[in-house]
Amino acid sequence: MSDSKKTSYFSSGFTLGILGGGQLGKMLLYETRKWDIATKVMDPSKDAPCRLACNEFVQGNLMDFDTVYHFGKNVDVLTIEIENVNIDALEALEKEGVEVYPTPRELRLIQNKITQKLFYVDHGIPTAPFSRFAYTSEIDDSLDHGGIQLPFVWKSAQFGYDGQGVKIVRNRSDLRDLPNVECLTETLIPFKTELAVIVARSRNGSVVHYPVVEMEFHPEANQVEYVLCPARISDKVAKKAIETALRVSEALEHVGLLAVEMFQTREDEVLVNEVAPRPHNSGHYSIEASFTNQFEQHLRCILGLPLGNTDSKVAGVMVNLVGAEGHEGEVYYENIEKILSLRGVTPHIYGKSVTRPFRKMGHVTIVNEDMEEARKIAGEVKRTINVISKMKV
Incomplete structure (x- = not known):
């Protein structure tokens, strides 16, 4: 972005796009209102908290490629308030010159908890020991053969938030109601x-x-x-x-x-x-x-x-x-x-x-x-x- 455009965020034709219209987006809008920065927000719910405080609200599926792509084509800078968005669309927008922050590269790495944990290991960042599973159903076999031990923390690889997709497993019966998805088990740290x-x-x-x-x-x-x-x-x-x-x-x-x-x-x-x-x-x-x-x-x-x-x-x-x-x-x-x-x-x-x-x-x-x-x-x-x-x- 040129220096001349850097000075045109305030009371101008610049538009900030926000993917996600929940409470984080709403509180971000407190600040865009304070600075008179125009905003366009998309969320799946017509009743999203952001709907009243942004300049333009769009109801749409954050995981749909076309919906995210066309939304992003009409803003100057695109940001998020939730990680569960279509990253392929963000990558396409970035290639066409739309500024996306956090970048699709960051989001792709963080969106999957297994990829995130491997990143810590690769960079020598201390984290709890873990094991990877393509499906939750594979955990029983690993327990049988001593690959992992109870108790542990089960985490869904994707789409977990606000306590969802995480469970402390203290015995095998705790596994019964968990979704059969890509996941990891993590040593329960005292x-x-x-x-x-x-x-x-x-x-x-x-x-x-x-x-x-x-x-x-x-x-x-x-x-x-x-x-x-x-x-x-x-x-x-x-x-x-x-x-x-x-x-x-x-x-x-x-x-x-x-x-x-x-x-x-x-x-x-x-x-x-x-x-x-x-x-x-x-x-x-x-x-x-x-x-x-x-x-x-x-x-x-x-x-x-x-x-x-x-x-x-x-x-x-x-x-x-x-x-x-x-x-x-x-x-x-x-x-x-x-x-x-x-x-x-x-x-x-x-x-x-x-x-x-x-x-x-x-x-x-x-x-x-x-x-x-x-x-x-x-x-x-x-x-x-x-x-x-x-x-x-």
């Missing part, structure tokens, strides 16, 4: 903490990173319940996590954001779990707590603008709002008025009209000068607000 570092890399090669965050997961849904920034870890472990995330970033040569999820083992080693090449749940705290939030930073990366300050202004805790068990239907946020009375609390409602168990419906950020006080308020938020349906099932 870890202290799950950590994440978001690395931002501009298309001009500039790199910055956010502080290490700590993630607390729901034991049943395998979803993040809390994200704490800064993580409650030693400086030595934080340094190791940042260095590991930067190694992944350098090896991948991504453009945009890269969320690197890691395990802190009982011996204080750091192992890479997986990565996401986009704004990420682990960075939502940054909207209130950071000088430059992750969504603005993503725009800065893919447009080649100067990268922003990633420091935190205050400690931040993010609480995920997910649909309550036993509730499905038109959503109601019970007691939201009560949490608004708490100090430093900001709710973000994603705009999904229908709730179901464990569906991500929003998040709440708590900021405070003191991390322990922020975590205490976060617990109160979690106990107070309930995402329920107006009619219980």
Whole structure:
């Protein structure tokens, strides 16, 4: 892109295309609205959260070649908010001069968890030991012959997200309801903490990173319940996590954001779990707590603008709002008025009209000068607000 065009993103004829219209896209649109950057969004659902905030909304199948290709022909720069898109179409667009970030090369590598794990091995990046299977049905035979041992973590090679496509297998009966798909098994790591570092890399090669965050997961849904920034870890472990995330970033040569999820083992080693090449749940705290939030930073990366300050202004805790068990239907946020009375609390409602168990419906950020006080308020938020349906099932 020429220098003259670099100055024409704002209040101009430039159009940013976004594949995926969910909550990540919606929060990215907060920033395009702030800067008056025109946007065009495509999502399979006519009720996608992005539909109201973009300049143009298109309903379409993100995995269909023709649909993605024709959408991309009518934008200047194309980005994603979900990895499950048709990469062949992105490659065709890139060959014809459309700028696509993250690049199709990055997405093809990351989209398949087996390919992703092999990438770590090839580049000497520490990760949990694993085994590959063309089909889940092959795992029984491997257990019989000592190829793998219980317990382990089963992961679908593709299309897993928000706790889907991942299961801890403690006995053979746990395998029964799993889909018979390409998959991997991973040694179950006895870890202290799950950590994440978001690395931002501009298309001009500039790199910055956010502080290490700590993630607390729901034991049943395998979803993040809390994200704490800064993580409650030693400086030595934080340094190791940042260095590991930067190694992944350098090896991948991504453009945009890269969320690197890691395990802190009982011996204080750091192992890479997986990565996401986009704004990420682990960075939502940054909207209130950071000088430059992750969504603005993503725009800065893919447009080649100067990268922003990633420091935190205050400690931040993010609480995920997910649909309550036993509730499905038109959503109601019970007691939201009560949490608004708490100090430093900001709710973000994603705009999904229908709730179901464990569906991500929003998040709440708590900021405070003191991390322990922020975590205490976060617990109160979690106990107070309930995402329920107006009619219980």
